[in-house]
Each structure stands twice: as C-alpha cells, then as structure tokens.
Amino acid sequence: MDFYLGLAQIVGVHTLLGLSAYCVLLTGQVSLAQAGFFAIGAYVAAMLTVLAGWHIVPALAAASLVAGATACAVGFPALRVRGLMLVVATLAFGEAVRLFFFNFDYQVAKGEVKIGPAGGEGFRQIRFFPENGWSTLDVLVFIWVFVALVMTALWWMDRSRAGAVLRAVGEDEVAAQSAGINVTAVKVSAMTVGGFIAGLGGGIFAHYTAHIEHAQFGVALATFAIAYPILGGLSSVFGTLIAVVFVQAFLIEGLRFLGDWRNLLFGGLILFAMNVRPRGLIDAATIAAVKRMRIRNREPGNARTQGAE
Amino acid sequence: MLKVSLSDDIPALEPGAKFRIIADFAAYDAVADREGNVMIKKSLTIIAALGAFAGAVVAVPAEAQERAVKIAGFGAKSGVVRVFGINSEAALKAALEQINNAGGVTLGDGTKGKIALEYYDDRCNAEEGISVVRRIASTEAIIAVGPTCSNVAESLFGILQKKVGDSSDSGLQFPIIADVAAKGGLAKISEWAFRNVPSEFEMYKSLFAWVKTQYPDVKTIYGGVEKDFAHSNATFGVIKAQAEAGGLQLLGQGEWLLNDTTFSTQVREMKRANADVVAISAHPFTTCGVLKEMQRQGVKPKLLIGLTSSSSIETLQGCGVQAEGIVIPTSFAPVTPEAAKAAEQVAKFGGSADLHSAAAYEIGFILKTVIESQKVMGKPDTVAADREKMRAGLAALKETDGLLGKVGRTADREAIKPFLFVHAKDSTWKVLHRPGS
Numbered sequence: 080m081d082f083y084l085g086l087a088q089i090v091g092v093h094t095l096l097g098l099s100a101y102c103v104l105l106t107g108q109v110s111l112a113q114a115g116f117f118a119i120g121a122y123v124a125a126m127l128t129v130l131a132g133w134h135i136v137p138a139l140a141a142a143s144l145v146a147g148a149t150a151c152a153v154g155f156p157a158l159r160v161r162g163l164m165l166v167v168a169t170l171a172f173g174e175a176v177r178l179f180f181f182n183f184d185y186q187v188a189k190g191e192v193k194i195g196p197a198g199g200e201g202f203r204q205i206r207f208f209p210e211n212g213w214s215t216l217d218v219l220v221f222i223w224v225f226v227a228l229v230m231t232a233l234w235w236m237d238r239s240r241a242g243a244v245l246r247a248v249g250e251d252e253v254a255a256q257s258a259g260i261n262v263t264a265v266k267v268s269a270m271t272v273g274g275f276i277a278g279l280g281g282g283i284f285a286h287y288t289a290h291i292e293h294a295q296f297g298v299a300l301a302t303f304a305i306a307y308p309i310l311g312g313l314s315s316v317f318g319t320l321i322a323v324v325f326v327q328a329f330l331i332e333g334l335r336f337l338g339d340w341r342n343l344l345f346g347g348l349i350l351f352a353m354n355v356r357p358r359g360l361i362d363a364a365t366i367a368a369v370k371r372m373r374i375r376n377r378e379p380g381n382a383r384t385q386g387a388e
Numbered sequence: 389m390l391k392v393s394l395s396d397d398i399p400a401l402e403p404g405a406k407f408r409i410i411a412d413f414a415a416y417d418a419v420a421d422r423e424g425n426v427m428i429k430k431s432l433t434i435i436a437a438l439g440a441f442a443g444a445v446v447a448v449p450a451e452a453q454e455r456a457v458k459i460a461g462f463g464a465k466s467g468v469v470r471v472f473g474i475n476s477e478a479a480l481k482a483a484l485e486q487i488n489n490a491g492g493v494t495l496g497d498g499t500k501g502k503i504a505l506e507y508y509d510d511r512c513n514a515e516e517g518i519s520v521v522r523r524i525a526s527t528e529a530i531i532a533v534g535p536t537c538s539n540v541a542e543s544l545f546g547i548l549q550k551k552v553g554d555s556s557d558s559g560l561q562f563p564i565i566a567d568v569a570a571k572g573g574l575a576k577i578s579e580w581a582f583r584n585v586p587s588e589f590e591m592y593k594s595l596f597a598w599v600k601t602q603y604p605d606v607k608t609i610y611g612g613v614e615k616d617f618a619h620s621n622a623t624f625g626v627i628k629a630q631a632e633a634g635g636l637q638l639l640g641q642g643e644w645l646l647n648d649t650t651f652s653t654q655v656r657e658m659k660r661a662n663a664d665v666v667a668i669s670a671h672p673f674t675t676c677g678v679l680k681e682m683q684r685q686g687v688k689p690k691l692l693i694g695l696t697s698s699s700s701i702e703t704l705q706g707c708g709v710q711a712e713g714i715v716i717p718t719s720f721a722p723v724t725p726e727a728a729k730a731a732e733q734v735a736k737f738g739g740s741a742d743l744h745s746a747a748a749y750e751i752g753f754i755l756k757t758v759i760e761s762q763k764v765m766g767k768p769d770t771v772a773a774d775r776e777k778m779r780a781g782l783a784a785l786k787e788t789d790g791l792l793g794k795v796g797r798t799a800d801r802e803a804i805k806p807f808l809f810v811h812a813k814d815s816t817w818k819v820l821h822r823p824g825s
Contacts, residue, residue: 081526081560082523082525200621201542204546205546211556214558215522287547294539332519338509
C-alpha cells in the first residue's frame with residue numbers, strides 16, 4: 080500500500096510541475112524555465128525547514144513567492160522574444176539556475192555535522208516529514224490538498240475572464256492586442272503564476288526525496304514539465320493530471336520490468352499518443368462529448384433517468 | 389451451498405480439498421437449476437473447474453516447496469551507468485546460486501530455505517529509487533541490496549528512519565545494504581542503512597603514500613573530474629587532499645559531465661599544465677573519452693591515476709590501449725581462489741566481477757550469515773520481525789569474509805575492505821602492489 084501512496088505523491092508533485100507549464104502554454108509560449116523555478120522552490124523551502132527550522136507550510140509559501148518573483152523578473156526580458164527564441168532563452172535561464180545550485184555552497188554546523196546545500200554534492204537530510212512523524216498517507220494528503228487547490232484555482236480561472244484573456248493571447252496575439260489586451264502583462268502574469276506553482280511543487284519535491292542536487296533540475300525535467308500539458312491537452316487542467324498519471328504511473332512505474340526497453344517504449348508511446356490524440360489526451364472535442372453525454376442523461380425520458388425514478 | 393470459507397481453504401489445500409470445492413459448487417448447481425438460472429450455473433461450473441485446477445496447481449507444489457527467504461536488489465539497469473546494475477544483479481545471482489546449491493540457509497525454526505532474489509531497475513534516478521524501495525518494502529523482501537548511484541542512496545537513506553526505535557521518526561523501517569554507491573559516509577544517514585563498499589579515503593591515502601616512495605621525482609599533479617556525478621565529484625575531493633598531503637602540487641583541474649563526449653578543451657588545459665601526474669576522477673565512459681583525447685593531443689604524464697570505479701572491464705574494452713599504465717586502487721582482483729571463483733561465477737550470469745559487483749557477491753554471503761545467526765523465519769507473517777533481525781544482525785557484525793580477505797565493519801555501518809593497486813597492462817588489469825604485503 081505504501082508503494083501506491085508513494086506513487087500518488089510523485090503524481091501529485093509532477094502534476095504541480097505540469098500545471099506550472101500549463102499556465103504559460105495557455106498564452107502560447109513554450110517555457111523551459113519551469114525546472115529552474117522548481118529548483119528555486121526546492122532549495123528555498125529546504126533551506127527554510129532544515130537551516131532555519133521553519134514549518135513546511137510557511138516554507139512552501141516563501142519558496143513559491145521567491146520562485147514566482149523570479150519568474151516575474153525573468154518574464155519581462157524573456158517574453159520580449161517569442162517562439163524558438165523564447166525556448167532558447169528559458170532553457171538558458173533553467174541551466175543558469177541549475178549551475179547556480181551546482182556551485183551553491185552554504186553549509187552551517189549543526190552539532191557535529193554540517194548541513195545545507197553543498198554544491199555539486201547536493202543538499203541532504205531534508206527530513207521534515209519523517210522527523211515530524213508524518214506517515215506516507217499524511218504526506219500524500221498534504222500534497223494533494225495543494226494539487227486540488229491549484230487545480231481548482233486554474234479550473235476557475237479557465238472559466239473566468241482571466242482564462243479567456245490568456246487563451247485569447249495564446250490563440251492570436253495580434254488579435255488580442257488589437258482588442259485592447261496588454262499582451263506583455265498577460266504573458267508575464269502567466270509566467271509568474273507558473274513560477275509560483277513550480278516553486279510550490281519544487282518545495283514539496285525536496286521534502287519527499289529528502290535529498291536534492293542540481294542534476295535533478297536539468298533539461299529532462301524541463302521537458303517533462305511541458306510534455307505533461309501538451310500530452311494531456313490544453314483544453315482542461317485535468318488533461319495535465321491524466322498525462323502525469325500516464326507517464327509516471329504507467330510508463331515509468333508500470334513498465335519498469337522492461338529495463339532498457341522501457342526508455343525506447345517510453346518515447347514510442349508518447350509519439351503514438353500524440354499521433355492518436357494530436358490535441359492532447361483531453362481535447363476540446365472530448366470535453367464537448369462528455370458535456371453532451373451528461374445533458375442527454377439529464378433529459379426527461381432518458382433510460383437512466385427512468386431507471387432512477 | 390457455496391461455502392464462504394472457500395478462499396480460506398485455498399492457501400492450505402490439503403489432499404482432496406479440490407473435490408470438496410467441486411462438491412460445494414455441485415450443491416449450488418441444484419439450487420440454480422431450480423431457479424432456472426442457467427447462466428449463473430454455467431459460470432459457476434467454469435469457475436469451479438478453474439478453482440479445482442488452481443487447487444491442484446497450488447496443492448501439489450505446496451508439499452514439495454521449500455521456504456524461500458525473499459531479498460531484493462536494485463540498481464541502474466538502464467541509462468549511462470547500466471552496466472553497474474547488470475553486474476550487481478549477476479553477482480548477487482551467482483552468490484545466491486552458490487548458497488542455494490549448498491543447501492540454502494537454516495531458518496529460525498531449523499528448517500532449510502532458499503534465498504530468492506528479485507532485482508529492480510532504478511535508472512540511477514533518486515525519485516525512481518524511492519519508488520522502487522517503497523515497492524520492495526511492500527513485498528515480503530526482508531532486505532534490499534543497492535543502489536548503484538550515490539545520489540539515489542542519498543535520497544533513499546534520507547527517507548529511512550534515522551535512529552532505530554525513535555517513535556517520533558516516521559521514516560521507512562527497512563534495511564538496505566549498498567553494494568555500489570561509493571560516495572563517502574552515506575551509511576551514517578540512517579541506522580537502517582549499511583554499506584559493503586571500500587573506503588576511498590584509505591585507498592587514496594595509501595596510494596599517494598606509495599607514489600611518494602615509488603615515484604620520488606614527481607612533484608606536480610593535474611586533476612580531471614566528472615563534476616556532475618556525486619561519486620566522482622566527492623572522490624575528487626579525496627584525491628586532491630591526499631595528493632597534496634603526499635607533497636604534490638596541484639596545478640589545476642579540468643571538469644566535464646557524465647554525458648559529455650568531447651574533452652578537447654579540458655585536455656588542452658591539462659597539456660598546458662604539463663603536470664607529472666594526471667588523476668582522473670571519472671567513470672569508465674568519460675575516462676575513456678579523456679584518455680583518447682589525451683592520446684590525440686599527445687599528453688603523456690609520468691603517472692596516470694584513475695577512479696576506483698574505472699578499474700573495470702568497461703575501461704579496458706573502451707580504451708585498453710589508451711589506459712595502458714593507469715594506476716587505480718581497487719577492492720577486487722582475482723588474486724585469491726575465492727575471488728577467481730567469484731569472477732567465474734559472475735561471468736556465468738552475464739556480468740563482470742569488479743570492485744562493485746564483488747561487493748554484491750560478498751553481500752550474498754553476509755546475508756546468509758545474518759539470516760542464520762538472527763534466526764530469520766522467512767514466513768509471510770514474520771516479515772517485519774525478520775527485517776528488524778536483519779538490521780540488528782548487520783549492525784552487530786564486526787567482521788565479514790571478503791573475497792580478498794577479512795572485511796572489518798565500523799560502528800557507522802561501513803566496511804573496511806582490503807585493497808590493492810592495479811594497473812592496466814596489455815588491456816588487462818594486473819596487480820601492481822598490495823599494501824601491507
């Protein structure tokens with residue numbers, strides 16, 4: 080059972096990472112900086128709980144704010160470019176963050192041992208959860224409360240004017256600008272929200288892996304971050320969740336027994352999924368079909384309705 | 389009528405149980421017929437037949453089956469460092485085959501049992517390593533052997549309970565003994581963590597002391613390090629410190645990454661430094677890349693020193709010519725009858741014996757000793773107690789039998805292994821010096 084709870088923890092954290100990229104992708108921008116914001120969140124939260132002795136909740140709040148503020152600061156110059164140039168710029172930022180932590184050494188003596196980030200050797204003993212007696216289930220609930228909050232907020236935003244504005248910018252920037260939308264402000268806002276969510280995910284990640292190091296926040300993680308919402312589809316926040324479950328639970332865990340073949344199959348299955356569902360696993364047509372089905376079921380004279388009566 | 393106790397009967401089917409199941413279903417048939425429920429009847433007949441078949445399959449081997457003590461192994465079986473996982477799995481299988489063929493282990497109640505191994509791939513990824521260990525902990529495995537990578541060990545040992553019996557610490561209570569993860573001081577992270585890896589501090593300390601006596605004319609050293617790999621990076625710190633303690637002047641260092649394939653800039657810097665000694669702290673893949681580039685640029689130091697993990701067949705296969713003369717301290721070479729036999733056995737399982745896989749091989753025999761001394765039961769209902777016993781047994785060890793001689797155990801659950809220096813000669817590893825001999 081513990082294994083499945085642990086797997087659900089991983090799915091939760093990766094969902095936050097995917098949702099951080101989802102926000103930016105809604106505005107039509109492809110950002111590879113999410114791994115950088117994730118790293119910032121991880122290191123800030125870990126330093127606050129391990130070195131400063133904070134409780135994890137304020138530590139996560141602070142980590143999210145720092146990552147969000149960094150995303151906002153990066154957003155202004157980075158979003159002046161678009162398309163491939165933006166991909167390169169955000170990738171460069173992500174690598175800069177990774178290399179910063181690769182060289183970041185800030186250890187303090189605690190008793191006989193030194194604790195804190197130790198450059199290339201990473202940051203060990205981030206043990207807030209076990210040291211405070213949290214069970215795997217407690218950690219799982221904690222993670223999914225944040226996932227639920229973020230998903231609800233994004234779901235609500237999608238249905239509000241803010242969501243319409245984000246999608247308008249994503250669909251046609253020029254048209255949106257001509258309609259009076261401040262495109263730069265919208266993009267920077269999306270980047271900031273994305274950074275905030277990535278920072279939150281990173282903070283939790285640091286605490287459930289107990290050890291973090293620069294190598295965990297490389298290009299592979301950045302690619303996963305944008306792969307989740309693209310694979311899941313941008314029509315709904317639930318698409319990202321479905322994609323994370325598909326990748327983490329099925330491709331990575333489910334196919335573990337295949338050894339090296341898993342890596343080959345991994346790429347092949349994603350290609351297959353993208354070919355079969357080019358607009359994502361949950362696209363607009365799927366959502367419309369689900370809505371139609373629900374309406375049909377509610378209509379008077381429907382078999383199910385009659386059965387219920 | 390259909391008995392609810394059916395499922396209770398199955399695990400302990402005694403002779404004739406399958407016939408009782410059929411009889412129970414036959415009684416139900418009569419009711420079904422009366423009610424005219426033909427579909428249910430047919431389905432239940434099929435289920436009864438399947439149940440009888442399953443009963444036969446379960447019941448017959450149950451009498452002949454011996455108890456199996458389950459252990460798990462895990463490591464990188466895919467990715468850049470996959471060879472380490474493959475070798476470890478082969479070594480564990482080889483050791484367990486030896487043990488099982490010799491009668492297995494004596495369990496707590498005096499019965500004989502076999503040791504069964506299940507090996508998992510963690511891709512040298514910390515997150516996947518945690519997931520793998522959680523999966524292993526949810527099985528009947530009483531201990532896990534692994535991981536390959538030090539970064540995975542850092543995370544894994546971090547999620548274990550730090551101090552045994554600390555009820556305020558909800559960390560995982562599961563014993564793990566590392567065979568490959570070589571970064572110094574990992575076992576002290578948790579009292580559930582153990583290692584059977586050599587002390588690189590002692591190895592390089594001894595090596596540079598030996599260099600001082602054998603190469604009195606060498607004065608300078610240049611270092612090269614695979615910077616993004618925890619083991620290489622940490623050991624480079626040890627090499628630098630010991631080289632300087634040995635009186636060598638460090639002229640500089642080149643850095644590269646595990647996945648790098650070009651090294652011309654780093655080697656150009658190395659050439660410019662023109663040091664007497666070049667020490668490369670990297671695994672076989674990039675060590676070979678650097679050695680080939682050194683040959684291309686004509687860099688010929690008086691002495692070449694390598695990382696412990698590079699004293700393997702992969703280095704010789706990848707760049708045997710270029711590695712000619714490289715000196716490496718290692719805790720394994722087929723220099724004793726036991727070690728030669730182990731190398732042969734590991735090869736039989738498709739692996740290669742080196743200092744890491746030899747550690748896995750030794751672990752197989754360490755586990756046998758602990759299982760027997762701690763009276764492990766190996767039953768599904770004693771899994772938690774057996775894990776405790778394994779931990780306590782490993783912690784109590786003061787000395788174990790290694791392939792090169794006696795292996796000491798420290799209070800912080802590390803090993804003090806005998807070692808020797810090897811050098812590459814004609815694309816084979818030859819023993820150059822045995823400290824203390």
